[in-house]
Every structure is written in structure tokens, then in C-alpha cells.
Amino acid sequence: MLAIFKNGLVEAPKELKSPSSSPSHAASIRKPEESLKDFLSSHSNNGFSLGFADNALLAYAHPPPQRSYTSNAHQRMFCGVNDIYCIFLGSLGNLCTLNKQYGLSKGVNEAMFVIEAYRTLRDRGPYPAHQVLKDLxxxxxxxxxxNKAGTVFAALGADEEVKIYWGIAANGSVMISDNVDLVKASCAKSFAPFPTGCMFHSERGLMSFEHPMNKMKAMPRVDSEGAMCGANFKVDVLSKINGMPRVGSEANWATWGQQA
Structure with a gap:
């Protein structure tokens, strides 16, 4: 999977930008659109992409029907409902229970559930996003x-089984993918693993849904060549957020992160 969000739509944490970015390597850095072409060419029989004006590009490849899923090969799904689009990697063991809780049919898969839960909580849900994600x-x-709201929401489970990466390309676009080589090709040193147990909203930034009362801190990251790369983000166990996260009618997936 590959998601590209143009500069201005998503403001990633500034620490994701590598301080060692060098103009001398600019010629070898691929534009995000070129990385998209690489993705599609490597999945010529089962891949596709969707573009949303100058705001976003989403690319997805259907897994082969015969593919057996192991701990290193998680299932992946794509779904779009009412102009909301989701790429989902992995699986939920309590999907049936969640579907019943949200009044959804048995045939709803993980990607469809995430969209329906997002839409419900965005519009009228009384629960904060971190609690919803902890229930997965x-x-x-x-x-x-x-696409209607022009917002991006991403999250990664805490068990470290699924891995995704994000980075800032030379043109300011934010890229998210489970293929680290695609991200590195366009972001050079300005990339990092997406932090586990965390969620990112384009309007509210990055926070831990496992530890919502703790602030996030950036940890400097150095590659094998000794060059500074985009920072890793971890929970700051000594630093607390001032005020409890909202739990009333305004605490939905569109407004999480606001302080009381």
C-alpha cells in the first residue's frame, strides 16, 4: 500500500524531516509520483491507484487469492464508503463483536468497519478516539x-506485528507505506517507522492511544552511515498532557487531541 498526501493537506511532525538532507543527493531522490509508478509497475496485475485532485493519491494491490497469511504476511484490504477511503493491514480478532456493537452486518470486513466507526464517531459519537482504538x-x-473533510487519519497497533513507515518527500508531500523502500526512494533520510500504539490526525497531530495522557517525544535516529535520519517517536513517560482528553459529545475522531 502507498498513500501520498500533498504539502498543506498534512503537516507531519517537524522532527520527521532529516537535518542531514543534502542537495547533493537530490538527483537520486525520486518524486512521489515516480514512487507511485514503481508501486503500480510492480503490481501490474493486481494494483490500482486513486487520485483526489492535488490533495492525495492512494495505491493498493490486491493480494493473490492463493496467498497464505503468516505473521510476516498480513491480509490487506481497501474500501471506500461515502467519500471516505481506508487501506487496512492486518486483522481484528474481535471483529464480530465490534460489528454487533456498531450495528453492522456480519459481512463487514476490517476496512469497512474502520470506515463506519470513523464516520459514526466523527459525526455523533460520544467516545474518544483513543478508547475506540484500544478496543480493537x-x-x-x-x-x-x-475526501469531504480533507483530513487524514492513520493508526498502528501496539503489538508490532504490522509495520508501516512515513516520511516527508523533497516536495513536502507526506508518504505512508508498508514498503520502506518506496518511502526511502522519495524521502531519503526524512523517514521513520510509524510509532506503534499511536494515531495521527492531520488536524491534531500524533498521540499515543495506548497512553493518551502522555506526550510524545522525538528520539534522534542515526543510520548505519552515521547520518541523522527522521526521528523515531515514543511515549514520554515523564511528561503528561495538561487536562484530561474530552469524553463528551465533542470527543470524536474529528476532534481528538483537544484538551479540556
Whole structure:
């Protein structure tokens, strides 16, 4: 999977930008659109992409029907409902229970559930997003693009089974993918693993849904050549957020992160 969000739509944490970015390597850095072409060419029989004006590009490849899923090969799904699009990696062990809880049919898969839960909580849900994500039992990572609202929501489970990466390309675009080589090709040193147990909203930034009362801190990251790369983000166990996260009618997936 590959998601590209143009500069201005998503403001990633500034620490994701590598301080060692060098103009001398600019010629070898691929444009995000070129990385998209690489993705599609490597999945010529089962891949596709969707473009949303100058705001976003989403690319997805259907897994082969005969593919057997192991701990290193998680299932992946794509779904679009009412102009909300989701790429989902992994699986939820309590999907049936969640579908019943949200009044959804048995045939709803993980990607469809995430969209329906997002839409419900965005519009009228009384529960904060971090609590919703903590209720997901399984290994998962997903990216949601809400085309009507022009917002992006991404999250990664805490068990470290699913891995996704994000980075800032030379043109300022934010890229998210489970293929680290695609991200590195366009972001050079300005990339990092997406932090586990965390969620990112384009309007509210990055926070831990496992530890919502703790702030996030950036940890400097150095590659094998000794060059500074985009920072890793971890929970700051000594630093608390001032005020409890909202739990009333305004605490939905569109406004999480606001302080009381």
C-alpha cells in the first residue's frame, strides 16, 4: 500500500524531516509520483491507484487469492464508503463483536468497519478516539482519507506485528507505506517507522492511544552511515498532557487531541 498526501493537506511532525538532507543527493531522490509508478509497475496485475485532485493519491494491490497469511504476511484490504477511503493491514480478532456493537452486518470486513466507526464517531459519537482504538483486538495498521473533510487519519497497533513507515518527500508531500523502500526512494533520510500504539490526525497531530495522557517525544535516529535520519517517536513517560482528553459529545475522531 502507498498513500501520498500533498504539502498543506498534512503537516507531519517537524522532527520527521532529516537535518542531514543534502542537495547533493537530490538527483537520486525520486518524486512521489515516480514512487507511485514503481508501486503500480510492480503490481501490474493486481494494483490500482486513486487520485483526489492535488490533495492525495492512494495505491493498493490486491493480494493473490492463493496467498497464505503468516505473521510476516498480513491480509490487506481497501474500501471506500461515502467519500471516505481506508487501506487496512492486518486483522481484528474481535471483529464480530465490534460489528454487533456498531450495528453492522456480519459481512463487514476490517476496512469497512474502520470506515463506519470513523464516520459514526466523527459525526455523533460520544467516545474518544483513543478508547475506540484500544478496543480493537488484533494486529492492525490503517490509513483513512476523508475526501469531504480533507483530513487524514492513520493508526498502528501496539503489538508490532504490522509495520508501516512515513516520511516527508523533497516536495513536502507526506508518504505512508508498508514498503520502506518506496518511502526511502522519495524521502531519503526524512523517514521513520510509524510509532506503534499511536494515531495521527492531520488536524491534531500524533498521540499515543495506548497512553493518551502522555506526550510524545522525538528520539534522534542515526543510520548505519552515521547520518541523522527522521526521528523515531515514543511515549514520554515523564511528561503528561495538561487536562484530561474530552469524553463528551465533542470527543470524536474529528476532534481528538483537544484538551479540556
Amino acid at each position: 483486538d488484533g494486529s492492525f495498521g490503517f490509513v483513512i482519507y476523508d
